[in-house]
Amino acid sequence: MNWLYIHLPHLYGETWLADFHSSQPMALTRAQGQQIDAINPAARTCGVDIDMSLSTAFCLCPQLRASVLDARRQRRALQRAAAIAARHCAWVAEDPPCGIYLEIASMAKLLGRALQAQSTLQQVFQQRGYSAVIAAAPNPKAARLLARAGRSQCCDQRQFERCLGDIPVTALGIDAKTELRLAKLGLASVEDLARLPHGDLSYRVDTGLALYVDRISGRQTWLPPPFQAPEQFRWQLDLEQDFDSLEPLRFFLAKGIGEFCHFLQQRCLAAQALQLTLLHRRRPPTNVDVRLAAIDNRPESWQYMLSNTVNRLQLEAPIIAMQLRASVFEALDRQERQLFKSVSQESGEKKSQLLNRLGARLGMGRIHFLQISTDPRPEYQTVYASQAAVQKHRPPAGRNTPLWLAPQPLPTDIDQYTISRGPLRLNTGWWDRNGAHRDYYIASHTTLSTQWVFRQPSGLWYIHGWFA
Amino acid sequence: MAGSPDQNGGATARPAGFAELHCISNYSFLRGASHPQELVERAIELGYGGLAITDECSVAGVVKAWQQLQASGNPAFKLIIGSEFRYQDDCFVVLATDKQAYSELCRLISACRKTAQKGEYSFQPQSLIEHIHRGLLLWRPAQPAAPYLPALLAHFRQRLWLLLELLLSESDEAHLQLVESTAAQYRLPVVCSSYTHMHDRSRKMLQDALTGIRLNQAVTEIKQHLLPNAENYLRPLRNINKIYKPAYIRESLAIAGRCHFKLDDIRYQYPKACVPAHISARDYLRKVTYAGARQRYPKGIPDTVVSTIEKELGIIAELNYEYYFLTIYDIVRQARHMEILCQGRGSAANSVVCYCLHITEVDPTEVSLLFERFISRRRNEPPDIDVDFENARREEVIQYIYRKYGRDHCAIAATVITYRAKSALRDLAKALGINMLQLENLIANYGWRYRGKDWIDEVITPELSADNHLLQCFKQLLTQLVGFPRHLSQHVGGFVISEPPLIDLVPIENAAMADRTVIQWDKEDLEALGLMKVDVLALGMLTALRKCFAYISDLRQRPFTMSDIEKEDPQIYRMLQRADTVGLFQVESRAQMNMLPRLRPEKYYDLVVQIAIVRPGPIHGDMVHPYLRRKHGEEDKDVPLKELEPVLDRTYGVPIFQEQVIALAIKGADFTPDEAEELRRSMASWKREGHMHRLRQKLTTNLLGKGLSEEYVERICRQIEGFGEYGFPESHAASFALLAYTSAWLKHYYPTAFLCALLNSQPMGFYRPWQLIQDARRHGVTVLPVDINQSDWDAKLEPAAATDREGALRLGFRSVKGLSQTVAEQICRQRPPRGYGSMEALFSIAGIEREALETLASANALASLGGHRFQQRWQTSGLAFYSGLFSGQVGEEYQIRQPSRTEDLFEDHASLGFSLGDHPMALLRDQGVLGDCVAAEQLAGITSGTELYVAGVVVNRQRPKTSAGVTFLTLEDETGSINIIVWLQNALRQMEELVKARILKIYGLMEQDRSGGVIHVIAYRLFDISSQLGRFNSKSRDFH
Incomplete structure (x- = not known):
């Protein structure tokens, strides 16, 4: 009993859907597909099954709430579950989409015997809202088979071999074609397969299956690749006394920043955000986001931003401890690892510096990047974005539109103008409530300014911008 | 004041005329946002001088536009036929000036379409020079000096214009500059257009949505692809005059003046290849008609028939339809020559000439059908003849048509798939x-x-x-x-044949099927233009009948044909009255089976009514019960008006057929022939407001005025509504009744041959092979399993020695799922006289792979070689290994266990779709699962009104349109079928069981109608007992 397997049949729903175990029937469908991939117990009660077509499911259960299963979120859900398991075991391995292997023999001192480990983990996962089937067996694939067959058992080799006769081949999770081949040979249980000579099973049915059966029965050793938990940075300083101000703590914060940047540089990573948490004695902690304009791993950039952020901070209670945390990182480009910097790199750095300074003074939330949208309405063509991004659609050259646009169109009297060009007609935007029906003109005002004016079907005129 | 084109200027002069020469309709699929009819109507309303429908590489919408013009009665308005072609950012518009230019355009479109995938086209400006010699060309340039321009200038001298399209957008200025500078440089005239996509600005929203659909994205994601404004519409002349210089507008009228082509100019010519040399079509038709008549009436042609023939030939001659009849005659004769069974149906069955030409099989004098329904002087349109051919061999007929009339002269009509x-x-x-x-x-x-x-x-x-x-x-x-068109598809069998190349009449494009081409016009377009269409349809039952005739001929050692079938055999009608109709043509559905014991057909005409009565028309009109009561003498025959007697007499005064309702409208409600024709054509829109509302009003008022009851008139209206849903004329029913009778006769006298023919013609019909076999076995047919040493590809008869009795049926390899015909034929060819002795002998045949043998083993077809199917499969799966490279090795002895009864059943169903062994219900009965359930064969002996349990495999689930929410289930146990009725409320309460169960146990009320024929169980509770048979999987025919 060296290995334990945790099977989490409702992993996705239990991770991402808050009311998965409520009485609301829910179903998850595969991306682009009309077939159901997972359901909650309420949906099962209504007669909805996995692999059923969505229209049949809706017919059986009109109140069914369906959503599309996102592969990225599915991976993250398994990572989360594996991270939980990793707190209890040194060797944890992911088995997508919803299983985890745990090597427990070497952890016997910590976890106790298999039965004890099984019970501990069952409790851990149950407390976090997961329905888990956990089984232990001499090898990882055997434990997997037991758990996937719904048997929360702890078996040694002999016990395992004895119960193979009761486990149907469908519990192997093999493809439907191979399953059919087995049925046509009258091979119904895993024991039937385990009794077959490897070569015959391999040739007559499937090579992969023969290998799988060997690994289950322990004739061949297989070990799963260990799970690598995603990088996280954590730094904490417990203070010996309560502090009413952060001023005397700047030195310690600088030390924390130094450790953070060292953490990043060691791994060739950079980050854009860091969370400072200040713990108080009788109040909930204060969380402060420290955010740069672009990713960085240099102490001076982070130090500058943290120091300015701290300056703006009003403490509501004395501090007893401080934490710095970060979990989102980006790998540095190869170019940035060069010894000598290029001109563009230098100018990029200067731009970041400037943005960081602005952000530090004004707050990052007040810095916007301008982007051009494809909306034909002038007031929607320039949009603010929190991040600089590559412009996908460039506006056509030679447009007769002013650079200076009024924040709101201003009513005006057309008699004061001489029209020089137009009209340019706009009739669009019906998809929201701000549809535009306008005729634009370039017109000279009596004050000699050249303006961009438009007329609405109602006959009213507005200024929308200035050319000169 | 600024000069917005929409504002009234100071000038009060009447705006000059204009012709829009670049306009796409919604037949430029997912681009144009208006129907062609709307465009024509609006252009006329706005006072345009003309309108060119120039769909992108297509003329699919022009007939609709032309029909609208005809209806508007505006001869001065010019409808121009053209097409748009896009090359990079340039746009070319070709306009047809005359018939020849139109043919050139059709050829150009065909050439562009044929070199591209279905629905797409491939165009190069060089193609214009190759194909367009008389047509006019409008060019909207995107660049100042296109490389192909010199060649175009030289070829289109005096026929080339620059197209100026100012749409009040940002690009207008640059476009104007480019067009005017190019015009000055090459001395080309300029013509203006609105590049119309919609008839009215209000369609802008739809145009944007269509763009989203075309690009398969939400409109908010593709704003850069949307039109910035709604100026691509038919602008009022005042706006046109404000935007463009007068010279450019005048040019549009000048171009319109050069385009004389009208769709009326298309003179359709019937193919002449069907008439032998040195004889006129008229004489030839007369000759073959009378020759056929002599065959049809061997004892002498009755005088009435002669006079009808003369009358029909007179009308045919007057309308010049001889070639049409002779073409169909030629196709049908050739099919017979190739021994392909065929039969005309539909309105053609009204014609004695068609009967004499062997196009149809129903003697119109026997069922008093109306020739005028088929063809009339007043309706100046070609008759519609639909001919059914054996489905398996229809392709041979199609290939014959291509061969005889030439690939350029025939193509399949399009079907416009609409939203x-x-x-x-x-x-x-x-x-x-x-x-x-x-x-x-x-x-x-x-x-x-x-x-x-x-x-x-x-x-x-x-x-x-x-x-x-x-x-x-x-x-x-x-x-x-x-209702918007989405794309063009292929008509099920509508062939267009013409004497001159078809490509000169209408463009031809690739269909989705290989080697098939389809024209750009649909059935209605062809009708409107008077082009001949022959429906070459496929019917599975004809294939089965021909095969059955062949088996009987072999059995009797002499040819057996349709004429050997005895007419009006009382035994056959008795069988029909019992609803013993599994596998028969038309009368095998659940609804037909329910009706048969109630209608109790006794003669051919009853069968015609039987086929027509279970349709939405008579059911909605509540005509079924009155008919049944009167037929069985429970109620007196009652014709509501004396003048309706000839129309309604044969159906006891109850209108059953579509023809009767139309005749009732003419004679009872004083409809003019035009109105009656309108009624026939537009029954589908009976409920809608508009012109049908007017007809409905007239029908109601006039019938009430003649003293008919309000309730009766209301029923007639509902019946018309029902016909709109599914029209079923008497002539159609008459043709189908013949086939139904024939199939019933064969099933009664030659049940084994009939089953054999049905199995060898699969897929077809209402029932799966399993139900056909079960039914046949209950009728005493012996069915033998597929056997490696006995079976052929097809099922066959194994006659009893030295008799002409049918003997047993041996299933063929075609029943084995996943076995290819080539492999099966190879096995049969190589089979030693004493059969295969071992699996090794089989495996030694070249081309026989392991998979084929495994498939045969699982189907238990290797049983005669010894062992059970699991063991055989194990052996076959290792044959290649141990007899090939590793032949020296001896496989480890491994004993595979014997399959259980249940496993045998599963494997039979998985490999064959049926089992000759245990019926699943028999298995369950033996296991004691069905202790309280009454078997199907026992139901007849139980008193109506008893509450009981029944159980069976679900073979059919139906929720007919006419049933107001009732679901009909058919269960099958080892003794027969059980009809179940599930009322809506029960269905909703037990939806899961109803939808998902493969085996159902039902508690309900048994009911038997007074005639003692129809038995059904009204379900109270449904129990899904599928889990009792694990992975048993039999497919039900659900909600088709």
Whole structure:
């Protein structure tokens, strides 16, 4: 009993859907597909099954709430579950989409015997809202088979071999074609397969299956690749006394920043955000986001931003401890690892510096990047974005539109103008409530300014911008 | 004051005329946002001098536009036929000036279409020079000096214009500059256009949504592809005059003046290849008609028939339809020559000439059909003859037509696939970015069959989106999009044949099927232009009948044909009255089976009524019960008006057929022939407002005026509504009744041959092989399993020695799922006289792979070689290994266990789709699962009104349109079939069992009608007992 397997049949729903175990029937469908991939117990009660077509499911259960299963979120859900398991075991391995292997023999001192480990983990996962089937067996694939067959058992080799006769081949999770081949040979249980000579099973049915059966029965050793938990940075300083101000703590914060940047540089990573948490004695902690304009791993950039952020901070209670945390990182480009910097790199750095300074003074939330949208309405063509991004659609050259646009169109009297060009007609935007029906003109005002004016079907005129 | 084109200027002069020469309709699929009819109507309304419909590489919408023009009665308006071609950013518009230019355009479109995938085209400016010699060319340039320009200038001298399209957008200025500088440089005239996409500005929203659908993205994601404004519409002349210079506008009229081609100029010429040399078509038709008549009436042609023939030939000669009849005659004669069974149906069955030419099989004098329904002087349109051929051999007939008349002279008509409620909902939801999963839920749960006028309000609910504005847009767009053409498809069998190359009449493009070409016009277009269409249809039952005749001929050692079938055999009618009709043509469905014991057909005409009565028309009109009561003498025959006697007499005064209702409208409600024709054509729109409302009003008023009861008139109206849903004329029923009778006769006298023919013609019909075999075995037919040493590819008869009795049926390899015909034939060819002795002998045949043998083993076809199917499969799976490279090795002895009864059953169903061994219900009965259930054969002995349990495999689930929510189930146990009725409330309560169960146990009330024929159980509770048989999987025919 060296290995334990945790099977989490409702992993996705239990991770991402808050009311998965409520009485609301829910179903998850595969991306682009009309077939159901997972359901909650309420949906099962209504007669909805996995692999059923969505229209049949809706017919059986009109109140069914369906959503599309996102592969990225599915991976993250398994990572989360594996991270939980990793707190209890040194060797944890992911088995997508919803299983985890745990090597427990070497952890016997910590976890106790298999039965004890099984019970501990069952409790851990149950407390976090997961329905888990956990089984232990001499090898990882055997434990997997037991758990996937719904048997929360702890078996040694002999016990395992004895119960193979009761486990149907469908519990192997093999493809439907191979399953059919087995049925046509009258091979119904895993024991039937385990009794077959490897070569015959391999040739007559499937090579992969023969290998799988060997690994289950322990004739061949297989070990799963260990799970690598995603990088996280954590730094904490417990203070010996309560502090009413952060001023005397700047030195310690600088030390924390130094450790953070060292953490990043060691791994060739950079980050854009860091969370400072200040713990108080009788109040909930204060969380402060420290955010740069672009990713960085240099102490001076982070130090500058943290120091300015701290300056703006009003403490509501004395501090007893401080934490710095970060979990989102980006790998540095190869170019940035060069010894000598290029001109563009230098100018990029200067731009970041400037943005960081602005952000530090004004707050990052007040810095916007301008982007051009494809909306034909002038007031929607320039949009603010929190991040600089590559412009996908460039506006056509030679447009007769002013650079200076009024924040709101201003009513005006057309008699004061001489029209020089137009009209340019706009009739669009019906998809929201701000549809535009306008005729634009370039017109000279009596004050000699050249303006961009438009007329609405109602006959009213507005200024929308200035050319000169 | 600024000069907006929409504002009234100071000038009060009447604006000069204009012809729009670049206009796409919604036949430029997912681009144009108006129907061709709307465009023509609006252009006339605006006072345009003309309009060119120039769909992109297509003339698919021009006939609709032309029909609208005809209806508007505006001879001065010029409808110009043209087409648009796009090359990089340039756009070319070709306009047809005369018939020859039109033919050139058709050839150009065909050439562009034929070199591209279905629905696409490939165009190079060089093609214009190759194909267009008389047509006019309008060019909207995108660059100042196109490399192909010199060649175009030289070829299109005096026929080339620059197209100026100012749409009040940002690019107008540059476009104007480019066009005017190019015009000055090359001395080319300029003509203006609005590049029309819609007849009215209000369609802008739809145009944007269509762009979204075309690009398969939400409109908010593709704003750069949307038109910035709604100026691509038919602008009022005042606006045109404000935007363009007068010279450019005048040029449009000048071009329109040069285009003289009208669709009326298309003079269709019938193919002449069907008439031998040195004889006129008229004489030849007379000759072959009388020759046929002598065959049909061997004892002498009755005088009435002679006079009818003369009358029909007179009308045919007057309307010059000889070639049409002779073409069909030629095709049918050739099919017979190739021993392909065929039979005409539909209105052609009204014609004695068709009967004499062996196009149809129903003697019109026997069933008093109306020739005028088929062809009339007043209706100046070619008759419609539909001919059914054996489905398996229809391709041979099609290839004959191609061979005889030439590939350039015939093609298949198009079918325009239009947006219907569900497709419009789905596509629009995608274009508006609405939650598709929620929409699917609404679609799945909305009662489409019973939807009313307000269905859009019922489907588009706040559940779909929180944005009320978007939902309003959705509703508005949905109303507009339903009925819009989506793409062209291929008609089921409508062939167009012409004497001159067809490509000169209409463009031909690739169909989805290889080696098939399809024209750009649909059936209605062809009708409107008077082009001949022959429906070469496929019918599975004809294949089965021909095969059955062949088996009987072999058995009797002499040819057996349709004429050997005894007419009006009382035994056959007795069988029909018992609803013993599994496998028969037309009368095998659950509804027909229910009706047969109640109608109790006793003669051929009863069968005609039987086929027509179980249709929406008579059912909606509540005509079924009065007919049954009068037929059985429970009620007196009653014709509501004396003048209706000739029309309604043969159906006891109850209108059953579509023809009778039309005749009733003419004679009873004083409809003019035109109105009656309008009624016939537009029954589908009977409920709608508009012109049909007027007809409905007239029918009601006049019938009430003649003293008919309000209730009766209301029923007639409902019946017409039903015919609109599914029209079924008497002539059609008459043709089908013949086949139904023939199939019944064969089943009665030659049940084994009939089963053999049905199995060898699969897939066809209402029942799966399993039900056919079960039914045949209950009729005493011996069915033998597939056997490696006995079977052929097809099922065959194994006659009893030295008799002409049928003997047993041996199933063929075609029943084995996954076995290829080539392999099976190879096995049969190589089979030693004493059969295969071992698996090794089989495996040694070249081309026989391991998979084929495994398949045969699982189907238990190797049983005669010894062992059970699991063991055989194990052996076959290792044959290649141990007899090939590793032949020296001896496989480890491994004993595979014997399959259980249940496993045998599963394997039979998985490999063959049926089992000759245990019936699943027999298995369950033996296991004691069905202790309290009454078997199907025992039901007849139980008193009606008893509550009981029944159980069976679900073989059919049906929810007919006429049943107001009732679901009909058919269960089958080892003794027969059980009919179950599930009322709507029960169905909703036990939806899971109803939809999912493969084996059902039902508690309910047994009912038997007074005639003692129809037995059914009204379900109270449904129990899904599928789990009792694990992975047993038999497919039911569900909700088709």
